[in-house]
Amino acid sequence: MSTAREAKEKVVSEFKDKLERAQSVIFTSYSGLTVEDDTALRRKFKEANAEYKVYKNTLMWRAAQELGYTDLKKYLEGPTSVSFGYDDPVTPAKILVEFLKNSKGLELKAGIVDGKIVGPDEIKALSELPSKEELIAKALGSMKAPINNLVYVLSGTLRSLVIAINAVKEKKEAQ
Numbered sequence: 001m002s003t004a005r006e007a008k009e010k011v012v013s014e015f016k017d018k019l020e021r022a023q024s025v026i027f028t029s030y031s032g033l034t035v036e037d038d039t040a041l042r043r044k045f046k047e048a049n050a051e052y053k054v055y056k057n058t059l060m061w062r063a064a065q066e067l068g069y070t071d072l073k074k075y076l077e078g079p080t081s082v083s084f085g086y087d088d089p090v091t092p093a094k095i096l097v098e099f100l101k102n103s104k105g106l107e108l109k110a111g112i113v114d115g116k117i118v119g120p121d122e123i124k125a126l127s128e129l130p131s132k133e134e135l136i137a138k139a140l141g142s143m144k145a146p147i148n149n150l151v152y153v154l155s156g157t158l159r160s161l162v163i164a165i166n167a168v169k170e171k172k173e174a175q
Helices: 003-021 035-047 057-066 070-075 090-102 120-127 132-174
Strands: 024-029 050-054 080-085 107-113 116-118
Touching: 003 057, 003 080, 024 090, 035 050, 035 090, 050 090, 057 070, 057 080, 070 107, 080 090, 090 107, 090 120, 107 120, 116 120
Parallel strands: none
Antiparallel strands: 024 080, 024 107, 050 080, 107 116
């Protein structure tokens, strides 16, 4: 087997592994992206514990085909980059949509979220969802609020009792 073929099989295997592990995968066209913009975008992905990479379309297609994503063929044409969200499916969508507001060199093609192929509109809708950390914070805040209210009510009752006892004490001292 030739070394070129082995290298291609290694790339297909790597891409297939990333497709299986990622909670969300987004394909974009990067034809008008400058080197500076590309570097900034990669840095944002790295900071967010996500990944942005460029593979050959034929190798991505081969890996996608092995995993049953046969409808991806039409999106894997022209210069195509791919981003992976491992921890939070919302993260790559947020980064890309935010980047699109300031840069015109990138275009959303399609994505895979929870094993389903989605279009650019669904990716934009996904970017508007709160992140995993925000949802956890909101849930904890919701669970904490009733406890705080109970403590406030109970302390109010105790406070009133102390004030009443103090008033009785002052009244007896005045007599």
